[in-house]
Amino acid sequence: MNRIIFALDVYDYNEALNLSKELSNDVFAIKVNWPLVMNNGISIVKEISRYSNVICDFKIADIDNTNRLITEKARENNAWGIITHSFTGRRSLKAVVSAAGDMKVFSLVSMSQESFIDNYTDDLIKMSMEENVYGLVAPGNRIDILRHIRSMSGDLKIIAPGIGAQGGSITDAIMAGADYVIIGRSIYSDPEPLKKVKSLNEILGDD
Ligand code: O7M
Numbered sequence: 001m002n003r004i005i006f007a008l009d010v011y012d013y014n015e016a017l018n019l020s021k022e023l024s025n026d027v028f029a030i031k032v033n034w035p036l037v038m039n040n041g042i043s044i045v046k047e048i049s050r051y052s053n054v055i056c057d058f059k060i061a062d063i064d065n066t067n068r069l070i071t072e073k074a075r076e077n078n079a080w081g082i083i084t085h086s087f088t089g090r091r092s093l094k095a096v097v098s099a100a101g102d103m104k105v106f107s108l109v110s111m112s113q114e115s116f117i118d119n120y121t122d123d124l125i126k127m128s129m130e131e132n133v134y135g136l137v138a139p140g141n142r143i144d145i146l147r148h149i150r151s152m153s154g155d156l157k158i159i160a161p162g163i164g165a166q167g168g169s170i171t172d173a174i175m176a177g178a179d180y181v182i183i184g185r186s187i188y189s190d191p192e193p194l195k196k197v198k199s200l201n202e203i204l205g206d207d
Contacts, residue, residue, distance in 0.1 A: 001028075001051075001171060001206055002026060002027055002028040002201065002206055003028060003179065003180050003181060003201075003204055003206055004026075004028060004181055004183055004187075004189075004197060004201065004204075005027065005028055005029045005030070005031050005055065005061070005159055005180050005181065005182045005183070006019075006023055006027045006029070006030050006031065006032075006163075006183065006184070006197070007031045007057075007161070007182050007183060007185075007187075008020065008030050008031060008032055008036060008184070008188070009033055009035055009036070009058040009182030009184045009185070009188070010035070010036060010188060011035055011036065011039040011055055012039070013039070013040050013044070016036055016044065016048070017038070017047065017048070018030065018092070018169070019188060019193060020048045020051045020052060020072055020140055021040055021051055022194050023052075023187070023193060023197055024051040024052040024063070025055050026194065026197045026198060026201060027052065027078060027197060028053065028147065028180055029052060029053035029054065029055050029081065029180075030048055030051075030053070030054055030055070030145065031054075031057045031168045031182055031184075032044065032045055032055070032056055032057060032167045033035030033046055033047065033057045033058075034057075034058070037056075041075075042073050042077050042082045042160055043077060043079065044049060045077040045079050046077040046078050049077070049078035049079065049080070053078065053080035053081065054078070054080055054081075055080060055081035055082065055083060055104075055106070055159075056074040056079045056081070056082045057083045058070055058074065058083065058084070058149060059083055059084065059108060060062065060083075060084040060085060060086050060092075061084075061085035061087070061088050061092075062092065063088075063091075063092060064091045064092050064094070064095035065095070067084065067088075067092050067095040067096050067099070068095045068096070068098075068099040071084075071099035071100055071103075072099050074103065074204055075099065075100065075101055075103050075131065078156050078170075079103055080104065081103055081104035081105070081106060081134070081135075082096065082100055082103050082104070082106070083106045083107075083108060083137060084096045084105060084106070084107055084108070085107075085108050086107040086108060086109060086124045086127060087117055087124065087126055088181070090131065093107060093127065093128065093131050093133070093198070094131055094153045095195055097131055097132060097133060104134035104135065104157075105133045105134055105135075106133065106134065106135045106136060106137050106157075107124070107128040107131075107133045107135075107136055107137070108136070108137040109121050109125050109128060109136050109137065109138060109148060109149060110137075110138050110139050110142070110145050110146075111133065111139060112139040112140065112141050112142065112161050112166050112168070113166075118145075121145070121148075121149065122152065125149060125152045126152075128156070129153065129154065129156065130155075133156065134156070134157060135148060135156050135157035135158060135159055135179070136153055136156050136157075136159070137158075137159055137160070137161070137182075138150075138158050138159075138160055138177050138178070138187065139160060139161070139162045139168075140161055140162040140168040140170075140172075140173035140176075140181055141158030141161075141162030141163065141166050141167045141168030141173075141184070142162070142168075143168075143172050143173070143176045144178060145178060146158070146160060146173065146176040146178060147176045149177070150176060150177025151177075152179075157179045158177055158178050158179050158180075158182065159178065159179065159180045159181075159182055160173045160178035160180070160181050160182060161181075161182035161183075161184075162182075163181050163183050163186065164183055164185065164187075165185040165186055165188030169184075170200060170203060171202065171203060171204070174204060179185065183200070186200075
């Protein structure tokens with residue numbers, strides 16, 4: 001089982017495709033964020049989906065109708081999952097879940113940096129569970145918060161950024177309850193990204 005979600009935060013088309021092909025067998029999913037989509041268009045999601053599960057990290061944070069329009073575009077382009085904010089409230093979250101169809105919806109309930117969202121994390125978890133999301137985004141570098149979120153979130157999958165470049169430890173995050181860790185710079189800035197992924201998988205005891 002692979003527990004790494006690779007954060008493909010690059011601009012360049014060829015670099016993105018080459019990294020996707022190279023790493024796809026050794027990661028659980030590839031997370032695509034605005035920098036890549038802004039430079040290449042949404043169709044890059046479909047292209048990468050030929051190699052790996054793709055999670056569209058669009059951190060959707062708008063009214064219900066706009067959330068629906070964004071979610072539909074990710075779905076049309078074969079995304080496996082989509083990440084949405086939840087602080088915008090139930091109506092907005094419902095719109096994402098309903099437009100997502102078979103796509104997995106991950107709701108962000110706490111960030112890897114301190115933010116005002118920290119004041120509402122418990123409410124956001126409860127609402128996300130009531131709205132039947134598939135998983136939550138929780139900080140892998142703020143271990144007490146991650147542990148608390150794990151304790152409140154039942155069977156929901158937790159995906160956790162903040163490992164490596166932001167100071168978090170991959171083993172601490174998994175021990176605190178993350179199902180998957182999101183890792184970007186520590187992999188794509190390494191001179192040998194595949195070797196790096198394999199060594200992280202070894203630390204986790206994953207092949
Ligand atoms: O490993 P890094 O620090 O290079 O990359 C971390 C990735 O996780 C990067 O794509 C961020 O946008 C994302 N992320 C955070 O770093 N912190 C958060 O609180 C939330 C996310 C995220 O993935 O949200 C879904």
